[in-house]
Amino acid sequence: MPLLSAQNIAWSPPDSDALLFADVDFDVDAGERVVLEGPSGSGKSTLLRCLVGLEPRRSGTVRWRGEPVDAESMRRFRNRATYVQQRPSAISETVGENLAFAREMARQFAGDRALDEDGQHDLLERLGLGHIGMSRRFDDLSVGEQQRVCLVRALTGQPDMLLLDEPTSALDPERVEQIEDLLIAYVDDAPDRRAFVWVSHQPDQIERISTRVLDVSQWTQERR
Ligand SMILES: Nc1ncnc2c1ncn2[C@@H]1O[C@H](COP(=O)(O)OP(=O)(O)OP(=O)(O)O)[C@@H](O)[C@H]1O
Secondary structure, three states: OOOEEEEEEEEOOOOOOOOOEEEEEEEEOOOOEEEEEOOOOOOHHHHHHHHOOOOOOOEEEEEEOOEEOOOOOHHHHHHHEEEEOOOOOOOOOEHHHHHHHHHHHHHHHHHHHOOOHHHHHHHHHHOOOOOOOOOOEHHHOOHHHHHHHHHHHHHOOOOOEEEEEOOOOOOOHHHHHHHHHHHHHHHHOOOOOOEEEEEOOOHHHHHHHOOEEEEHHHOEOOOO
16 A cells, blocks of 8 residues: 555645646655656645645645545654655744654654654764764754754654655755755665655756655646
């Protein structure tokens, strides 16, 4: 059974009937590293946001391990299939508070599997942020630093699926490959239960990270 199924999903902006995309239908199996590609404005970010219920769909169903995701199961789903948005944002003021909040959420949904403070620090170190001050304001970090803190936040619950919207867009090439290697290994270490869906439009990156590529423009509609 697939980890995630998107079935017949369509979306239009709240104030319009003009569909941006329709008939979106795909499965993601455990062990897969799927890239969502497509031209700018084709709807890659919006589709990810639809999958995790942050954009209201016009139609369609999202299934997690075969079960439809509804309002009741949404929080649990988001903790098993964790979304990392394109523009990093703070959930609390300081770096330390952001990480503590992630641990708190992860404890609720992932129990013993969740990373503790040491686990988060190991990860920060692997991402080149070993010395970052816990009292620094998240909003004062560079975007590249924020992206890496967001990745640590997302990995704290050790989710089965990562839904990643251009998570390396603000980083230098060396750091980009470090993060790619880390996330590839994350899936490949538990291919029977983990996968990612990663929005990217850089051909060299797509080549390095993907086992399958989905082009969103196959679902994009002519806009009136
Ligand atoms: N809430 C919204 N209301 C109105 N229009 C929206 C909304 N969200 C997205 N759009 C529009 O939908 C289109 C697709 O946006 P989206 O960010 O999903 O594209 P993308 O493929 O991720 O682009 P990029 O590669 O540039 O990040 C854009 O024209 C955008 O302006």
